Ligand code: SF4
């Protein structure tokens with residue numbers, strides 16, 4: 001029995017590829033899954049075999065609720081699985097950036113309007 005992956009892009013079975021979720025779904029219905037799982041060595045790294053995602057550094061990648069394997073370094077403080085696609089970065093840095101952006105924007109605007117605004121002497125004349 002031949003595996004379904006033989007006729008499809010091999011990249012999908014490489015961890016980190018956008019086709020990973022599809023690869024996992026294909027493995028789930030593959031007729032060769034049993035034989036594939038038996039053939040798969042424990043030391044597989046960075047690939048998906050028989051519906052299991054093997055991490056680059058060894059071990060099995062947990063599957064995020066979005067369906068993609070979570071190949072990030074595991075965060076011990078986090079109890080839920082969040083893949084790189086679902087992980088939302090801290091917004092603190094972004095808030096600072098926003099503050100800096102508007103501070104610069106208003107500074108430039110003040111400078112620009114100060115050049116064109118009539119001075120007190122011009123107004124008096
Ligand atoms: S179960 Fe094995 S043979 Fe089948 S698609 Fe997945 S990796 Fe390929």
Ligand SMILES: [Zn+2]
Pocket residue numbers: 064065066067068082083084085086087
């Ligand atoms: Zn996810």
